[in-house]
Amino acid sequence: MSAEQLKEYLNTAIAIAKEVGPAFKDGFWRTGRFSADSAFAADDKLGNGADCVTEVDRYIEKTVFSRLREIYPTHKLVGEETTTECGNEYKVTNDPTWIVDPVDGTNNFVHHFQYTGISIGLAINKEPVVGVVYLPILDELYTAAHGQGAFMNGQPLPIIRPPVLTTPTSLAECSMVCEHGSDRSEKVMGSRLASFTRLLLDKKHGGGCIQNLRVLGAACPDITLVAKGVAECYWEIGPHAWDFAAAVIILTESGGAVFDGAGWWGSSIPESERTLKPHNIWNRRLIAVRFIPDLPGKPGSGRELQKQLAKDVLEIVEDIPYPPDGIH
Known part of the structure; x- marks a missing residue:
């Protein structure tokens, strides 16, 4: 895939x-077509109230898919709402595949918390190569294409750069983002909370003592x-390809690193065989680490520190077995 073709795909995304941004804002503020007296609707998808879908989700996904079909009629399309409706029964191929989350953070959207946006990613040979994450309420547009860098509103990422950007050498120097997920079964929530506890627990009790x-x-x-x-790192198990495909290429193009997020706590895998595995966007597990500058006089040490921090997280979090996205 040429750089010119990837640039074209990125510009399309x-x-x-941007075209659906006004509809997103209307939905967020309940104005225009989604005013307070219209059928906004926040429908429960899982039966537990933790995951919902709105008319804005459906409208934006339909519009995005319509535009993509017009421009690239042979490309495959995977979207959160249409995929949910077909029970995740779609074929994953090497063909160019657009992966769309029309409203990433729907619960935030419904509750007027501004940390929500539109995600459009493109995978080729099952790997993300183009990503756009647009947060209309915050007016932040994140973009990346393979080999062409990552940007926020045109400014190269990371925004926080050396020498201000620190070189963390342990989890105790890190800020971490994660999610509790929408599966609220006792077993799954028990596993997640136990992992969160160990991440926060002080080191003398076997924890990571992560700063926050x-x-x-x-x-x-x-x-x-x-x-x-x-933030230094992100870990989650259970999200779908549309939840992070676009963001993964933005992160890696910013100099960050991503790996498979299956935790080793309680695992039968011997410590000597616990090695980082490449990330697969279809496997619903992710550990991500930001760009880390090299230590003075130690070329390549930043990349090694990324791996070490990822390993440190995986040693104290548990895996949760979820089926992969799609049919392979």
């Missing part, structure tokens, strides 16, 4: 995200914080 743990309600915006340089 940016244009479409932020739960903000939207995966793609979470990961853009790591790309931005204002």
Whole structure:
């Protein structure tokens, strides 16, 4: 795939995200077509009230898909709402595949918390190559294409850069973003809370003593914080490809690193065999670490520190078995 073609795909995604931005704002503020007396509707998707969908989700996804079909009729399309309706039964191929979350952070959106946006990613050979995350209420547009860098409103990422950007050497120097997920079963919530506890627990009791743990309600915006340089890492198990495909390429193009997020706590895998695995956007597990500058006089040390921090997180969090997205 040429750089020129990737740039074209990126520009298309940016244009479409901006086109649906006004509808997103109308929905957020309940104005225009989504005014207070219209059928806004926040429908429960999982039966527990923790995951919902609105008419804005449906409208934006339909509009984005319509534009993409007009421009790229042979490309595949994967969207949160249409995929949910078909029970996740779609074929994952190597073909160019647009992966869309029309409202990432719907609960935030419904409750007027501004940390929510539109996510449009493109995967080729099952790997993300283009990403756009647009947060209309905050007026933040994150963009990236493979090999072409990552930007927020045209400014290169990370926004926080050396020498201001520090070089953390342990979790105790890190800020972390994560999510509690929409699966509220006792077993799953028990596992998540146990992992959160160990991340926060002091080191003498076997914890990571991470400086803070932020739960903000939207995966793609979470990961853009790591790309931005204002959080050191992000970990989550359970989100879908549309929850982070666009943000992953933004993070890696900013100099960050992503790996498979399956935790090792309680695992039968011997410590000597616990090695980081490449991230797969379809496997619903992610550990991400921001760009880290090299230590003085130690070229490559930043990349090694990224790996070490990722390993440190995985040693104290548990895996939760979720089926992969789609049919492979």
